[in-house]
Amino acid sequence: xxxxxxxxxxxxxxxxxxxxxxxxxxxxxxxxxxxxxxxxxxxxxxxxxxxxxxxxxxxxxxxxxxxxxxxxxxxxxxxxxxxxxxxxxxxxxxxxxxxxxxxxxxxxxxxxxxxxxxxxxxxxxxxxxxxxxxxxxxxxxxxxxxxxxxxxxxxxxxxxxxxxxxxxxxxxxxxxxxxxxxxxxxxxxxxxxxxxxxxxxxxxxxxxxxxxxxxxxxxxxxxxxxxxxxxxxxxxxxxxxxxxxxxxxxxxxxxxxxxxxxxxxxxx
Ligand SMILES: [Ca+2]
Ligand SMILES: [Ca+2]
Ligand SMILES: [Ca+2]
Numbered sequence: 001x002x003x004x005x006x007x008x009x010x011x012x013x014x015x016x017x018x019x020x021x022x023x024x025x026x027x028x029x030x031x032x033x034x035x036x037x038x039x040x041x042x043x044x045x046x047x048x049x050x051x052x053x054x055x056x057x058x059x060x061x062x063x064x065x066x067x068x069x070x071x072x073x074x075x076x077x078x079x080x081x082x083x084x085x086x087x088x089x090x091x092x093x094x095x096x097x098x099x100x101x102x103x104x105x106x107x108x109x110x111x112x113x114x115x116x117x118x119x120x121x122x123x124x125x126x127x128x129x130x131x132x133x134x135x136x137x138x139x140x141x142x143x144x145x146x147x148x149x150x151x152x153x154x155x156x157x158x159x160x161x162x163x164x165x166x167x168x169x170x171x172x173x174x175x176x177x178x179x180x181x182x183x184x185x186x187x188x189x190x191x192x193x194x195x196x197x198x199x200x201x202x203x204x205x206x207x208x209x210x211x212x213x214x215x216x217x218x219x220x221x222x223x224x225x226x227x228x229x230x231x232x233x234x235x236x237x238x239x240x241x242x243x244x245x246x247x248x249x250x251x252x253x254x255x256x257x258x259x260x261x262x263x264x265x266x267x268x
Pocket of ligand 2: 130131
């Protein structure tokens with residue numbers, strides 16, 4: 001009997017080791033994107049690696065924690081994009097630090113601050129006021145002085161003198177929301193806040209907001225769908241996954257004739 005116990009222990013140990021090895025390698029690269037024609041940046045679990053156009057490693061930078069989310073934007077107005085990373089410690093639900101990296105032929109950390117008191121779950125970047133410099137948004141889960149309910153809120157900061165200063169730490173959006181990002185949907189050189197929001201009947205819409213100097217004002221809202229997921233701003237378009245009774249497809253959010261339209265691009 002003792003013998004079988006040991007066999008089981010050994011089998012479990014082998015299984016666990018294999019699972020850990022697989023999870024380590026499969027979750028390796030978080031994402032890949034190009035800074036410009038020459039450099040490619042890959043974000044791994046806990047480090048950033050800069051490659052040249054031939055795939056040669058040019059620089060490596062440790063994040064010191066896991067990368068939970070990232071955004072790119074020119075946060076200091078020098079016409080080069082910085083990389084913003086939200087880190088996460090261990091198995092925590094929410095993130096911990098917001099880190100900004102300058103990217104050229106090297107990766108240089110220019111800012112790091114602990115945001116864990118705010119329960120951060122997202123970082124995004126966008127120029128909401130149209131001054132040519134991207135604001136940094138940290139999606140938080142907390143109360144505000146005016147709204148004593150724990151809720152998801154998109155806080156807006158601007159980067160100045162090596163610090164992130166609050167621009168807007170207001171209330172919620174007009175409805176409960178799942179996710180948000182920034183994109184200039186109407187081509188007026190100011191990024192709108194674009195969110196996936198939940199209607200009272202449980203259906204979802206894409207909603208947009210414009211910055212009005214003191215806060216965000218509702219702009220345009222799409223028709224409703226059974227579900228909307230995977231909001232992503234990429235290649236100068238806003239992509240979403242739309243779920244309808246008939247099936248699932250990928251859509252692009254477009255501004256057409258003063259309306260917000262969801263254009264179907266392919267089936268999933
Ligand atoms: Ca910059
Ligand atoms: Ca701005
Ligand atoms: Ca705009």
